[in-house]
Amino acid sequence: MSLIGAIEAGGTKFILAxxxxxxxxxxxxxxxxxxxPSTLAQVTAYFDGFPDVAAIGVAAFGPIDLNPQSPTYGFVxxxxxxxxxxxxxxxxxxxxxxxxxxxxxxxxGSAWAEYRHGANSEVASLLYLTVGTGVGAGIIxxxxxxxxxxxxxxxxxxxxxxxxxxxxxxxPFHHDRCLEGVASGPAMEDRWGMSAKELKDDHEAWxxxxxxxxxxxxxxxxxLRPDRIVFGGGVSxxxxxxxxxxxxxxxxxxxxxxxxxxxxxxxxxxxxxDAGILxxxxxxxxxxxxx
Amino acid sequence: MSLIGAIEAGGTKFILAxxxxxxxxxxxxxxxxxxxPSTLAQVTAYFDGFPDVAAIGVAAFGPIDLNPQSPTYGFVxxxxxxxxxxxxxxxxxxxxxxxxxxxxxxxxGSAWAEYRHGANSEVASLLYLTVGTGVGAGIIxxxxxxxxxxxxxxxxxxxxxxxxxxxxxxxPFHHDRCLEGVASGPAMEDRWGMSAKELKDDHEAWxxxxxxxxxxxxxxxxxLRPDRIVFGGGVSxxxxxxxxxxxxxxxxxxxxxxxxxxxxxxxxxxxxxDAGILxxxxxxxxxxxxx
Numbered sequence: 001m002s003l004i005g006a007i008e009a010g011g012t013k014f015i016l017a018x019x020x021x022x023x024x025x026x027x028x029x030x031x032x033x034x035x036x037p038s039t040l041a042q043v044t045a046y047f048d049g050f051p052d053v054a055a056i057g058v059a060a061f062g063p064i065d066l067n068p069q070s071p072t073y074g075f076v077x078x079x080x081x082x083x084x085x086x087x088x089x090x091x092x093x094x095x096x097x098x099x100x101x102x103x104x105x106x107x108x109g110s111a112w113a114e115y116r117h118g119a120n121s122e123v124a125s126l127l128y129l130t131v132g133t134g135v136g137a138g139i140i141x142x143x144x145x146x147x148x149x150x151x152x153x154x155x156x157x158x159x160x161x162x163x164x165x166x167x168x169x170x171x172p173f174h175h176d177r178c179l180e181g182v183a184s185g186p187a188m189e190d191r192w193g194m195s196a197k198e199l200k201d202d203h204e205a206w207x208x209x210x211x212x213x214x215x216x217x218x219x220x221x222x223x224l225r226p227d228r229i230v231f232g233g234g235v236s237x238x239x240x241x242x243x244x245x246x247x248x249x250x251x252x253x254x255x256x257x258x259x260x261x262x263x264x265x266x267x268x269x270x271x272x273x274d275a276g277i278l279x280x281x282x283x284x285x286x287x288x289x290x291x
Numbered sequence: 292m293s294l295i296g297a298i299e300a301g302g303t304k305f306i307l308a309x310x311x312x313x314x315x316x317x318x319x320x321x322x323x324x325x326x327x328p329s330t331l332a333q334v335t336a337y338f339d340g341f342p343d344v345a346a347i348g349v350a351a352f353g354p355i356d357l358n359p360q361s362p363t364y365g366f367v368x369x370x371x372x373x374x375x376x377x378x379x380x381x382x383x384x385x386x387x388x389x390x391x392x393x394x395x396x397x398x399x400g401s402a403w404a405e406y407r408h409g410a411n412s413e414v415a416s417l418l419y420l421t422v423g424t425g426v427g428a429g430i431i432x433x434x435x436x437x438x439x440x441x442x443x444x445x446x447x448x449x450x451x452x453x454x455x456x457x458x459x460x461x462x463p464f465h466h467d468r469c470l471e472g473v474a475s476g477p478a479m480e481d482r483w484g485m486s487a488k489e490l491k492d493d494h495e496a497w498x499x500x501x502x503x504x505x506x507x508x509x510x511x512x513x514x515l516r517p518d519r520i521v522f523g524g525g526v527s528x529x530x531x532x533x534x535x536x537x538x539x540x541x542x543x544x545x546x547x548x549x550x551x552x553x554x555x556x557x558x559x560x561x562x563x564x565d566a567g568i569l570x571x572x573x574x575x576x577x578x579x580x581x582x
Contacts, residue, residue: 141439148518155513156547156548158450174543178513218449219514222443260440
């Protein structure tokens with residue numbers, strides 16, 4: 001029986017894992033992310049210990065090139081992170097072991113886990129929104145991860161400034177005009193002088209955060225009409241948040257469009273911290289079948 | 292050789308047409324829209340004259356039920372239009388002649404024409420935005436019309452109020468908070484006291500309209516990353532508008548995401564007034580193949 005590999009490649013740490021074909025996790029290792037070549041050398045050294053790994057799913061921090069027609073397919077693109085800009089991540093792996101790889105973004109990896117594994121696997125279409133250091137979305141429609149000219153950067157959609165919010169915004173490109181600029185973890189910390197973790201449940205921060213996430217959910221709903229929107233990432237962990245988002249979403253939508261019952265529509269993650277590597281396993285298996 | 296039929300079912304008029312399998316239009320008729328049963332009786336009477344029509348594409352005003360699993364699939368849903376709410380449009384046709392039908396929204400019909408026929412047929416993914424009496428979008432990703440829990444109602448995405456705009460908005464649900472509420476033809480007429488056609492090229496109306504359409508294009512871009520956004524509908528006909536939209540889009544995006552060159556990315560319709568029936572023909576042909 002073949003084994004499957006997972007590389008959840010984050011900007012601060014890499015999680016490597018190996019499973020059997022039924023997605024039972026057999027081994028796992030965490031690395032600190034350094035530069036591209038040094039980190040990948042550690043990655044391949046780890047998988048050298050598992051010669052039966054026959055396909056690997058890679059969910060990488062970005063921006064990355066996902067277009068198979070592009071000459072830089074498989075590369076990390078322009079990033080301020082030292083030793084990663086224009087690094088041929090996928091090419092490095094293929095040179096090391098010529099097996100099928102599924103190459104996608106970190107957000108897409110988690111989105112795919114939510115879509116395929118656990119409580120959300122009953123739905124046909126899904127948007128996974130992560131709200132943490134950044135804000136991003138993985139989108140599944142017609143059974144496929146949505147990708148076009150590039151991968152979604154749905155955290156940079158425009159929002160209306162909450163009238164009680166005086167914060168100038170955290171996005172270096174769009175300031176307070178985009179979702180990430182006003183709703184990411186660093187935006188919350190910068191605005192309130194303490195981290196989201198430190199903010200009490202009755203702090204007005206949560207009403208303002210809920211307004212922005214509800215605006216995002218409304219815009220995603222009108223454009224994509226997904227069967228479900230799943231909230232992940234550090235900020236979304238707070239129990240106080242999702243009920244406020246549902247309430248504000250209902251106010252904003254104002255009865256205009258049919259959606260599933262909101263308790264089943266705007267939901268927390270089902271797979272928690274394992275979502276990233278689970279998504280890699282599922283995607284790796286699909287790459288094996290395809291190859 | 293079989294013939295193909297098209298029903299472009301609008302709220303004020305129906306356009307019926309017949310083509311050969313190469314999409315050459317052989318005949319065409321326009322009806323005024325009355326109630327559901329009376330209008331459909333005229334539709335079937337027209338196609339009785341073409342017994343060789345072997346498949347029909349229907350692009351209907353909405354809201355309509357597009358979900359094949361739904362008990363009301365093929366129905367016009369809740370609408371204030373007399374004689375249409377809960378009318379089984381597709382069932383009426385199937386009872387009359389049992390051939391393959393492709394059932395979709397009017398906006399999707401035009402979107403499909405832009406995707407398959409003419410200048411835009413080179414791209415892999417496309418968003419067609421109509422800005423007229425209403426604002427709506429048809430979206431093609433992975434070679435398919437995007438649809439989920441229902442069809443997109445992307446005209447109701449949220450926008451930021453332009454700081455120079457004092458208009459209270461035209462959307463009965465979202466007032467000035469959604470795109471349709473501030474950017475539709477009726478919103479322009481209500482705001483300025485004259486129709487979009489009457490507004491001179493140097494009127495500030497066009498700068499404000501361009502701001503809203505650029506905001507929409509930015510949000511669509513970040514979420515969907517389409518290869519092209521095509522602008523149709525009465526308001527988009529004005530030559531002054533698209534250059535302003537491109538300029539404002541570049542300001543808002545602020546270099547954040549790679550897109551195609553803007554002159555090739557934000558473009559006018561290629562098929563003009565024939566888009567609706569052309570889309571019906573193409574979709575009808577796909578239904579023939581599928582059947």
